[in-house]
Amino acid sequence: MSATPATTDTTAGPLVEPVVRPGSTGHTDGAWADRPVPVQTRSERFASTDPAAFPAVTGREVDWKLSPVQRLRPLIDGQLDGSPYAYLARETPGASVEWVGPDHELVGAAGKPEDKASANAWSSVENVLLVTLSGDEASSITVGRSGLDQTPRAGHTVVHATANSSGIVILQNSGAANLVENVEIVVDEGAHLTVVSVQEWDDDAIHLSTQFATIGRDAQLKHFVVSLGGSIVRVNPSAHLAGQGGDADLNGVYFADAGQHLEQQVYVNHDAPNTKSRVNYKGALQGDGARTVWIGDVLIGRAAPGTDSYEQNRNLVLSEGTRADSIPNLEIETGDILGAGHASATGRFDDEHLFYLESRGIPEEEARRIVVLGFLSEIVQRIGDQALQDRLQASLEQELAEGARARAEADAQHGSSRAAAYTDKLPGSGPTPTAAGYAAKLAEAASTEGTV
Incomplete structure (x- = not known):
């Protein structure tokens, strides 16, 4: 029996050409020669100050897929008011x-936009500004912004x-x-700079901030992102360790309430010998729809x-209905390093800590306050400005009090249907005892049964 050769359908339409994204290159292997290769390393991402150079944002891109893109459309590709705004800063x-022109020599010294919204701004x-x-002496200055209204x-x-x-700035x-x-941070040789970005916006505010930093030889940058208020707050800091002996210490603390979206995309680029970086972000979530x-x-x-280098992110979940995405990535192109690592953890409130207190x-409620403040205060206490x-x-205490x-209101409305943190499961027990009474029962059970 002879095999029938396969026929070719000459009526079929041409293959749909893939969208070629900026920064991608073509394969050189067989039939894939004309198809784009995704960006292989973080440093190869396309960057431009021209928003038209970026393709339309669909929400499937790696840097947008976890963001509420549709609510951000006016900022991503809409018309923006770029006029100077009122700010408050004391003479220090x-x-x-001071205000300078966009052609100032320092503009663009720290980096260029890697997404369409940043380029649009x-x-x-x-x-x-x-x-x-x-x-020569250490100085501290606060630049305040308030009441920018709802105009994009x-x-x-x-x-x-x-x-x-x-x-400190x-x-x-x-x-x-x-x-x-866009916020550019330029740290010259031997300088020691702390920058603290505090977001305490109104409940309906939307804020996208891309923060670039370049760190010179033997210079140090301590960077803090504190996000407490706003409806959508997305702060993306990056640090380019461009000089030998540079040091980057990037920190963040955030507290998401019901309906809030708080986002941080952090990037550290070690591009010179003997550089050091530490990344430490901590967050808490409470209320239905809280998202980080x-x-x-x-x-x-x-x-x-x-x-x-070392980076870590910790999230503390205080109630049901919340979601925390935590994604650490580490790329190493040389084996001659002192150390590199990353860690990520997201967990609910620790009942053992609560029981102990x-x-x-x-x-x-006081026990919850103590545990959560102890968790988040580690970052706050490292800022170096006591008043702040x-x-x-x-x-943070106000956030916990509101929670x-x-x-309490939910318990009153639903007849205290919320389950107790601890329930007495010992045989023959009566009503749920106090924590101290429960500890005594556990000890008694351990002595009579040999196990708890």
Whole structure:
């Protein structure tokens, strides 16, 4: 029996050509020669200040797939108001704040946009806010923004620490906002700079912020992202360790309530010998629909022997109906390093911690407050500005108090249907005892039965 040769359907239409995204290259293997290859490493992502150079955002892209893209459309590809806005900053020795043109020599020194929203803001601004630290003595300056209204707006800020200077720059955000912005941080040789970006927006505010940093030889950057208020807040910091001996310490603390979306995409690029980085982000979630996203990318390049790097993200879930995405990524292109690692954990409130405190007579809500504040305060206490630390500590306590009120109202409305944190399961027990009484019952059971 002879085989019938397969026929070719000449009426079939041509193959649909794939969308070629900026930064991709063609395969050189067989039939795939004309098809694009996805970006293989974080440093190869396409970057441009022209929003038209980016393809339309669909929400399936790697940097947008966890974001509520449809609600962000006006900022991603809409028309933006790029005019200067009102800000508040006190005169501080060794520090200055001024508006400069978008053609200033420092604009673009720290990086270029890697997404369409960032490029849209870059091309829309009329002026750039320049914050300069140049004093020999350590200085601290706060730049406050409030009441930007709901008009889609673009912003651009450059923070420059000159050679061997030191100080703290606090970017304080509050009030109404519908803002997309770029923040560039330039840390010259030998400088020690701390930048704190605080988001305490109104409940309906939307804020997209891309924050680039370049760190020179033997320079140090401590960077903090504190996100507490707003409807959608997406802050994406990146640090380019471009000089030998550079040090990047990136930290974040966030508290998502019902309906809030708080997102951080962190990138550290080790591009010089003997550089060091630490990434430490912590968050808490409470209330139906609370959502957090953390993505951490660390690249140790071929030109970075002697690198010491570690990143971690911890999330504490305080109620049902929340979601926390945590994705650490590590790329290593050289084997000559001191160390590199990453960690990620998301878990519910620890009943053992709560039981320990309640067994010593501490009421449940107070015990919850102690545990959560202890978890988040580690980041806050490292900022280095006592007044700001105290205020943020009070803000975290307020978040917890609001959560306690919400739980009390829900219990009252539904007849205290919420399950108790601990339930007495011992044979012959009566009503649920106190934590101290329960501890006594456990001890008694252990002595009579040999097990708990």
